[in-house]
Amino acid sequence: MEHHLSLILITIVALGVFSQWIAWSLKIPAIVMFLVSGVVAGPVLGILNPSDDIGPVLSPLVGLSVAVILFEGGLSLRLHEFKEAASGVKRLVSVGAALSWMLYTLAAYYIGHLSLPVSLLFGAILIVTGPTVIIPMLRQAGLNRRTASYLKWEGIINDPIGALLAVLVFQYFVFAGADAGDGMQVFVDLGWAILISFALGGGVAWMLATAFNHIWVPEYLKAPLTFAFVLVIYGLASEIFAEAGLLAVTVMGMVMGNMTIAGMAELRRFKEYITILMVSTVFIVLTSDLDPNVLLHLDWHAAALVFAVLFIVRPAAVLLSTLFTDMNWRDRTLVAWIAPRGIVAAAVAGVFGPRMVEAGYGGAEQLLPLIFAIVFSTVILHGFSIGRVSRWLRLSAEPNGVLIVGASPWSTELARALTNELNVQVLLVDSSWHRLRTARLAGVRVLYGEVLSDQIQQSLELNEISCLLAATSNDAYNALVCSHFVNSLEHNRVFQLPMYAADESNDSKVVARPLRGLPAFHEDAQYEELWRRHFQNWQFYKTRITDSYTREDFRRDCPTDAVIIATLYADSTLLFNAASGSTRPDDGDTVIYYAPKKDSSERRKARAERAEAASERSAAVVPESGSGAQQES
CATH class of the missing domain: 1.20.1530.20 (Na+/H+ antiporter like fold)
Known part of the structure; x- marks a missing residue:
């Protein structure tokens, strides 16, 4: 019994x-x-x-x-x-x-x-x-x-x-x-x-x-x-x-x-x-x-x-x-x-x-x-x-927004590019009103305050957020933010800037792995490195994957030193790229990457080559179909 x-x-x-x-x-x-x-x-x-x-x-x-x-x-x-x-x-x-x-x-x-x-x-x-x-x-x-x-x-x-x-x-x-x-x-x-x-x-x-x-x-x-x-x-x-x-x-x-x-x-x-x-x-x-x-x-x-x-x-x-x-x-x-x-x-x-x-x-x-x-x-x-x-009835909160914690010149430019170029709903949070000023003037939604405070928690609509990026200069604070939000957003949607590899060799100087978010973008995309590339005039670019401009074409044309930032899927949901994985966008998806600024002659030449190649491929299948040329912000 x-x-x-x-x-x-x-x-x-x-x-x-x-x-x-x-x-x-x-x-x-x-x-x-x-x-x-x-x-x-x-x-x-x-x-x-x-x-x-x-x-x-x-x-x-x-x-x-x-x-x-x-x-x-x-x-x-x-x-x-x-x-x-x-x-x-x-x-x-x-x-x-x-x-x-x-x-x-x-x-x-x-x-x-x-x-x-x-x-x-x-x-x-x-x-x-x-x-x-x-x-x-x-x-x-x-x-x-x-x-x-x-x-x-x-x-x-x-x-x-x-x-x-x-x-x-x-x-x-x-x-x-x-x-x-x-x-x-x-x-x-x-x-x-x-x-x-x-x-x-x-x-x-x-x-x-x-x-x-x-x-x-x-x-x-x-x-x-x-x-x-x-x-x-x-x-x-x-x-x-x-x-x-x-x-x-x-x-x-x-x-x-x-x-x-x-x-x-x-x-x-x-x-x-x-x-x-x-x-x-x-x-x-x-x-x-x-x-x-x-x-x-x-x-x-x-x-x-x-x-x-x-x-x-x-x-x-x-x-x-x-x-x-x-x-x-x-x-x-x-x-x-x-x-x-x-x-x-x-x-x-x-x-x-x-x-x-x-x-x-x-x-x-x-x-x-x-x-x-x-x-x-x-x-x-x-x-x-x-x-x-x-x-x-338009009462559902579509989970396609992005929450970025930490306003810096680089994260502000990322928020501006996502908001103005791709129509992604971005919320940039920082406890410094001064650091938020540039983003606010650029038309980015900002939230002033400590993201872990009760007051900010009450004002956040997490149902509208698809992923989070902790991008402050403090690795331990980034990990704390990620561990706080991981139960609401799921582990595969909570990212933080990578820590320096030198710290990983010493367990006493690094935040334990279970307490961190996923390392974002690339293993070398630390806070100081992104800051340096920003002042070297790197820019954000976007490319839409189509039948005539495939994933393989993008990989061939993408600069070798470019950093893949995120993928904007056909359903308007954005997800950041993890440092440990490679993005695999499908037709209709848009890839956002960070690369050195191209001069006008290089851009015109690259655009012409892509248009010609796309035209040849299209003509071989369906004459007079549109090209899948890369778009740039």
Whole structure:
């Protein structure tokens, strides 16, 4: 039995993580891959049956996992994002939540033909939009920060609120009875639960921050201690009031995420890794545990209700609740469409549905299959459409910009050439206003300040950045910048100027390799060397690879001492050339290189030779086709 349980747990974890990896490779929403993998491994093949395999431990494990996921979600909610989208967020989590509950309840009662108690519970559950689904979608869609903040705040705040409301509705009708007591007691209990959650979550967050900042906790214990307190707060708050633990850990995460805490970057990274693992495995567990027979309870009324939830109720609730806010019509349209449900909605319905059936409420047997139908529909429809809809509404942040840290004569000229000659969005960052002056006058976007400061971090839109170049005169600082941004941009898109080879022979004088970015351009392209070549009047040139002017032609014509800087791909994404590799551009790509300035006679002669050679090749294939002559900036 123990051996069998080990295999089951290994299968769940491996399936969840591999599904996420496959989804990333195929560039599809991870949540869709979770759904497919869970259904195939569970109902289709019968490999997994968590309710039987894991038994009564399943529900507590799911609850604890959701608590950790919500804590990490709260940790990612920054007040500067709230200030940018304050009016819209406030409406979505207050008026929007109340209006959604009312409209979902009415739809369930009149369209789904459910009893009023079940309809009220159905509406409360659907307030939850689910950070376990929203966050992977946002990561895949690449929305701009303002639009993403609407969906993220709504999902993370409404998730525990919806769960709490569902608990209160359930308790009122099952334990108190439909005719007993005052209906306002539901809202009084909700208020007490919120008060308890804020007191516990906020108090523990302040206590931990104080302990961390006063070095009462060693560095290696900060993340494990925080993890332990998340579980303790969840259990304690839930004992005081059912499901209040979800709100308490969310508040704890929000408070800690907006305090200045020593070692916060490492804590965020640890929590993100844990959350990715838990989201992957928990969604596999829930989908593989689905009983296909529950879908037999659905009829055409259920189909009409699902349609109404997706295409009528959600859009109406968002559009009405966000009237007269600072949200533009594009943001309102996207938020009105995107509302996926996930783990919390499925888990709450799985607990309360059967108990409402036992209490004799009409239509309660349809609650679980209806919620799962909505989970499946929203995950598939919203997961596959969020990218296309955001691009159609021009809300996605295309990752084709370049971030250059360090303004020098050479990096300023590079930024100018990329901006003015190739229309690449460049952001040049430096802590010296004087060094940025030349770039600013040349029309380059500049950002004055320390790139590692909290203020600059809040203003950076990393979704728009395809690669980074740390180009200051300090090798250790360049490495620090690269190690800070590597988790956001991926290792193959974070570059720094090469260090001198002489330093590499002495390990005590060089930054460790795992802490550096990729050496850019060429092994001899150090800061001082690039500075020297700049004052020797070297220039940046560009050449577009075409059918008539191939990669081999470029290599033949390119000066032997030229330094390949970057490749601008046909999709407008730029990537710097690594010193350890050689660029292999394809047709439609543009190569940017750095070479000595050519005099007029040499340039005219080279251009004429290339044009003649291209003309001969073109004539041999298709007469009178255009040449692929090299372009120069």
